[in-house]
Amino acid sequence: MATQDFARCPLCAAVVEISNELWRKIWPFGSAFVLCMHCHRQVAIRDAKMMGASFSHWSRQFQTLLAHTVRDLPILPTGDALSALASHLKLDDAKPIAGLQSLLQHACSHYRQVIKEQAQGRQAELEVVVVASHDHTPRCVGIIGRRGAESGDSSGSEMFISRVATEEFMIYTPQTSTGRIIHATRVRPADGGPAMLVAD
Numbered sequence: 001m002a003t004q005d006f007a008r009c010p011l012c013a014a015v016v017e018i019s020n021e022l023w024r025k026i027w028p029f030g031s032a033f034v035l036c037m038h039c040h041r042q043v044a045i046r047d048a049k050m051m052g053a054s055f056s057h058w059s060r061q062f063q064t065l066l067a068h069t070v071r072d073l074p075i076l077p078t079g080d081a082l083s084a085l086a087s088h089l090k091l092d093d094a095k096p097i098a099g100l101q102s103l104l105q106h107a108c109s110h111y112r113q114v115i116k117e118q119a120q121g122r123q124a125e126l127e128v129v130v131v132a133s134h135d136h137t138p139r140c141v142g143i144i145g146r147r148g149a150e151s152g153d154s155s156g157s158e159m160f161i162s163r164v165a166t167e168e169f170m171i172y173t174p175q176t177s178t179g180r181i182i183h184a185t186r187v188r189p190a191d192g193g194p195a196m197l198v199a200d
């Protein structure tokens with residue numbers, strides 16, 4: 001059996017399987033089409049290849065930044081970590097997640113729509129910030145995902161991550177945006193790292 005190339009549907013970003021054999025046959029014309037098994041639309045193989053590369057690029061970039069930022073977090077009990085945020089966050093909604101890799105996968109799958117739009121060249125954005133207390137002590141990491149204007153939903157969605165042990169995290173995903181970190185004043189570090197937000 002031929003090995004499968006990794007490509008994605010340019011419309012829905014689902015993985016489409018293209019055998020190397022087929023790819024060799026149509027290259028360099030790239031005019032052949034393949035059926036996306038997810039959205040059931042015919043997509044050009046060349047476009048699927050480009051989408052695959054673009055999606056991986058944006059996904060890797062987000063994961064690298066998130067991994068670095070989370071690794072620098074102090075180990076804190078969840079209550080302490082999230083206390084830097086709005087008091088109306090319900091701690092009962094925080095979920096434990098073990099292992100950095102699982103955390104990165106969870107975040108990528110949560111923000112899949114934003115990554116898809118980035119890969120499509122839209123104005124979508126995934127920002128990773130450090131949320132700190134008044135004395136600038138990092139407490140948790142915040143992610144703000146904003147979809148492109150075309151989506152009609154560019155208000156931003158937030159996720160917070162705290163570190164409770166070396167390789168254990170708590171994630172908190174408010175059902176609706178708290179608006180607390182989206183509108184907070186940012187402190188840009190000189191080294192170009194993630195912005196720090198000091199809680200009110």
Ligand SMILES: [Zn+2]
Pocket residue numbers: 009010011012013014036037038039040041
């Ligand atoms: Zn599709």
